[in-house]
Every structure is written in C-alpha cells, then in structure tokens.
Amino acid sequence: MxxxxxxxxxxxxxxxxxxxxxxxxxxxxxxxxxxxxxxxxxxYPAGLLAPLADPRALRYEPLPFGLGSARAAVAADQHRRGANVDPEQVVLTASTSEAYSWLFKLLCDPGEAVLVPRPSYPLFEHLTQLEGVRAEPYALEYHGRWEIDVSTLAAAPSDARAVVVVSPNNPTGSCLTAAELDRLVALCRDREWALIADEVFADYLFESGTLPRASAASRGVTDIASRAGVLSFTLAGLSKTVGLPQLKLGWMIAGGPRAERDAALRALELIADSFLSVGTPVQVALPELLRTGAxxxxxxxxxxxxxxxxxxxxxxxxxxxxxxxxxxxxxxxxxxxxxxxxxxxxxxxxxxxxxxxxxxxxxxxxxxxxxxxxxxxxxxxxxxxxxxxxxxx
Ligand SMILES: Cc1ncc(COP(=O)(O)O)c(C=O)c1O
CATH class of the missing domain: 3.90.1150.10 (Aspartate Aminotransferase, domain 1)
Known part of the structure; x- marks a missing residue:
C-alpha cells in the first residue's frame, strides 16, 4: 500500500x-x-525567546531562501570560525534534516548513492531512504583516534553523487583533519561528488586551542572545497549552535566554483520555493538569537x-x-x-x-x-x- x-x-x-x-x-x-x-x-538566558514576538513577523514575505536579515546573520556568525561567507550562499531550512532532504533531491536521481560515514548518526539511513536514494557507508577506523579509511571511499560505487562528512562526528566526536579534507576534496573532484559537511557540533570542541587536527570547522570546509573546485554544502543550525531544536531553524552554506554553485542555488531555489518551510518569527529573531544565545x-x-x-x-x-x-x-x-x-x-x-x-x-x-x-x-x-x-x- x-x-x-x-x-x-x-x-x-x-x-x-x-x-x-x-x-x-x-x-x-x-x-x-x-x-x-x-x-x-x-x-538559558532570561528573555532569550522575546525576539520571537517582534511585530515585524506579522508581515509574511515568502522568500525561498529566507529573509535577507536572517541569511546575513548566519553569514556574519561564520566569522567566529574564521570563514568568510556571503549571505547569498546561505539557504535557510527548518532543520539540518530538511537540508539533507533538499540536497538529496538536488544531487541524486532515485536509486543513486550518497556516501555516509560509519559509525555515525543513525538517521542517515532513513533520510536517504525517504528520498529514494541509497546510503553507502565508508569506514572510520580507530587507531587511538578515529580516521577515515580512504580505501573504502575510493571503492565507492560509481553511482555515488555526494559524500557526507560529519565533523565533529556523532557519536565518535572525531573531527576531519586538514590532511583528510585534502584527500577527500581530491576524491570529490575526480569522481564529481558534491561534498556535504555536517558541522552541527562544530561549536563544541573539547580542546580547541590545542587541537592537533585542524578541525574542518575552524578552517571552513566551504572555503577549502571551493578553492579546490568542488561543490560543497556546509550544514548547521540553531538546534545545536544555541541548543534550541524546538525553534526549527537550520541552514546550509553553498560553496564551490562560482558557476556550479550558482546553478546549484538556482535549483535549490525551486525546491525551497515548493516548501517555504521556515517560519517568519524565528527568521526575524535570528540575528538576536545568535547574539544572545551565546x-x-x-x-x-x-x-x-x-x-x-x-x-x-x-x-x-x-x-x-x-x-x-x-x-x-x-x-x-x-x-x-x-x-x-x-x-x-x-x-x-x-x-x-x-x-x-x-x-x-x-x-x-x-x-x-x-x-x-x-x-x-x-x-x-x-x-x-x-x-x-x-x-x-
Ligand atoms: C550529526 C547530526 N546531524 C544533524 C542532526 C539534526 O540536526 P537538526 O536538529 O538541525 O535537524 C543531528 C541531531 O542530533 C546530528 O547528530
């Protein structure tokens, strides 16, 4: 049935x-x-949710990627991580899960594959299946630290369209190293895979000052992938960055060669316009939420x-x-x-x-x-x- x-x-x-x-x-x-x-x-700070009552939210602007002020706030917040992002690269979604579903629609035909780390977040199986695509695992191996087993990525099926990295990963807590990111980006370029970087936990590093591995978060996957000519999407959202999953606001940041990135954004606009899923009050409140939620x-x-x-x-x-x-x-x-x-x-x-x-x-x-x-x-x-x-x- x-x-x-x-x-x-x-x-x-x-x-x-x-x-x-x-x-x-x-x-x-x-x-x-x-x-x-x-x-x-x-x-949580007292009054944290007060900006949700801003009267500007009484006006509805059906913008596929979200209000300009909210997209600018996400772009500005990336400075904390040393990344330079143009608000035009920012797409608002109701959650990171929704961002995944839009990206799988964008990148994969039915039945094609997305490469996902193993062990990792168990929802990938459902998120891919619900879009009619396959989650094909690549391995993380533990040798005193978790590392990507690049041979399992190199052996990926030929119908793979994208590779997902989660940094820090859930539940292993492992961050992508600079060397891993370089290898990954080279593979993406050779195989024409898009890179999807899930950085929902990027604010939560245990020893940020002394980390031997350059966390992908701190260097900005988007910048690195873009310089290497790889289409990339970095995902995060309010659920982790301010601990407010109930507000239902996530985002993705598109990167890559200009022409490819713009084409991806035009296609994403069609998807986003079909749903218009992010509520206005949380978009209006976002600049304040990001500031007062620290x-x-x-x-x-x-x-x-x-x-x-x-x-x-x-x-x-x-x-x-x-x-x-x-x-x-x-x-x-x-x-x-x-x-x-x-x-x-x-x-x-x-x-x-x-x-x-x-x-x-x-x-x-x-x-x-x-x-x-x-x-x-x-x-x-x-x-x-x-x-x-x-x-x-
Ligand atoms: C790695 C990872 N990505 C995405 C999500 C979902 O985040 P959101 O609440 O923004 O959908 C989670 C939730 O725990 C997660 O662990």
Missing part, C-alpha cells in the same frame, strides 16, 4: 521494551542517552567538557574500559570488555543499575562492545551513573 521509501517498522527491540516498562511503572533511571539540551537543565552555547560546552573530564578521570580506575579519543560533540564512546553482547550489557545496565545508554550497534560500530553516553545530562546524575556503569562493566 505504501511506497518502498517508507522504512519498515523496526520491531520494538528488547531495550526499547524495557525502557517503556520502566516508564510505565514510574521507575526512575539515569538517562545517558539524553541528547535534547532543553531537557538537560541547561540555563551563554546557552557556553553552558552546554561547560557541561560536556565537565562530564567528559569526569568520565576520563573515573575510567582511569578501570583499565578494562577505555574512553575513546574524541575531539568534540555531545557524546563519548566507551569500549567495554566484550564478554557479553552489547545488547546484554545495555539491558543488564538498565535492569540492575537503572542506567540507560546506547549500544554501539545503534550507530553501526563495526564490532562489539562499545557504549555511547551523552555528555549533556546534569553533572551529578552523570557522575553517579558513570561511576556505577564503569564498576558494572
């Missing part, structure tokens, strides 16, 4: 069933999968840095558990002894310790046993739960 683009209903797995049962019985548990900053006790970003950054330090400190007492190296983002990966399956570990943690974590397979880790914990939860909840988790594993 329904199209093949609709993902099959995943059967409720044992973990989801166990969580549901705990919730139904009102049993409290420490949720180390919480990735929603608005539920993590982050202090303390929320700082609070999230302080929380994730603190929780990562706590995790690393505690893990020193448990040599069998290894907190994998991370450059940034909102989560951490713990390698635990693989004496039980990941499924068994997460189920036992929930039933014996009342701690919920994600198993590595949720993010398509190639082998077991990895646990993924969010670094957003309240400090006390996090440190108590992580201490018990490590003891348990």
């Amino acid at each position: 329904f199209s093949r683009r609709i993902p099959r209903h995943a059967q409720t797995n044992a973990l989801a069933g166990a969580v549901e049962a705990l919730r139904a019985s009102g049993t409290p548990f420490a949720d180390l999968t919480e990735s929603n900053p608005t539920r993590a006790g982050i202090p 303390p929320a970003r700082a609070a999230i950054q302080a929380r994730t840095c603190h929780n990562l330090d706590v995790l690393r400190d505690l893990a020193r007492g448990y040599p069998a558990c290894d907190v994998l190296h991370t450059d940034g983002g909102w989560s951490a990966v713990i390698r635990v002894p693989s004496t039980r399956t990941e499924d068994q570990v997460v189920l036992d943690l929930l039933s014996h310790e009342r701690i919920l974590v994600h198993p590595g397979y949720f993010f398509d880790f190639p082998r077991e046993a990895f646990l993924v914990v969010s670094l957003l939860p309240d400090r006390d909840v996090f440190s108590d739960a992580v201490a018990r988790l490590l003891r348990f594993c």
